[in-house]
């Protein structure tokens with residue numbers, strides 16, 4: 001991992017940890033909304049959710065994510081040129097996939 005990659009991972013991890021400590025994020029067997037990983041809880045760590053993130057195609061989403069995908073998306077923001085930029089489709093629309101209370105992702 002490059003130093004830049006490590007710093008990015010660390011920022012994503014600390015943000016997640018803060019949300020865990022507040023009880024806003026929990027471990028889950030729910031599949032990762034980005035890559036589809038269904039953790040077995042043995043060889044793969046559990047996913048975590050609910051997490052809110054920006055998807056260039058789908059807009060704001062709430063879902064369970066694996067750590068790799070969280071590192072990829074944790075700081076994504078709407079950008080001109082994103083398919084979903086014009087609509088900025090709102091949360092709690094049809095972009096929600098979590099087995100926890102999705103409103104936790106909004107705090």
Ligand SMILES: [Zn+2]
Pocket residue numbers: 032033034035036037065066067068069070
């Ligand atoms: Zn994933």
